[in-house]
Amino acid sequence: MSGSQGSLGRGHSKGLRVYRIVILGDGGVGKSALTIQFVTHRFLDYHDPTIEDAYQKQAKIDDETALLDILDTAGQPEFTAMRDQYMRHGEGFILCYSISDRRSFEMVMENKTLIDRVRNRDDMPLVLVATKCDLKEKRVVSTIEGQALARRLKCPFVETSAALRYYVDEAFYEVIRSIRRKEQEESYLNKAQTKEPFKQKIRGFFQSIKGSKHSRGHKT
DSSP states (O other), X not given: OOOGGGSOOOEEETTEEEEEEEEEEOTTSSXXXXXXXXXXXXXXXXXXXXXXXXXXXXXXETTEEEEEEEEEEOOSGGGGGGHHHHHHHOSEEEEEEETTXXXXXXXXXXXXXXXXXXXTXXXXXXXXXXXXXXXXXXXXXXXXXXXXXXXXXXXXXXXXXXXXXXXXXXXXXXXXXXXXXXXXXXXHHHHHHHHHHHHHHHHHXXXXXXXXXXXXXXXX
């Protein structure tokens, strides 16, 4: 799919590349705990249901400094009308589910479908993130199921624990890497498309020369 709404808009702040990240998932999966642990290195055992919280975090990812502009969104049904707005402005998405909540796992595909619809494309950078992997005794979604869904979504997969700070940074770093890969792909394609008309002109020029020589060779 393609469309102007789906283009990756780039932002900068004080010379730093700003990446707009949107976190999506069912209510109670631990999106806020994951984000706060990443930003502040603190674990909040309880957090009021989020309507919308924004955070910023500077990080060096693969030797390149980035400024992450993170939008932690509401997962409760009463706030679903706001999701289109979130999805319209994100450059990359973290799709969360809890390993202790199968419904949240099933909601992942619904969020992916919504992203595709809102952005009018099906290849937005995203990462599938399983939360609460410290709650082993309450696990109802296996790692294998998570890996299979990630293959279906064609995206990286990370199992995390905000309580133990387990792979928290990696979840956010992976979405930045996905955005960078997508930008490199689009840059390469744009260059190729720019060169193609020039190549066509060159081919046309040489073909006209050949045609001219051929005409001259048959004059009487």
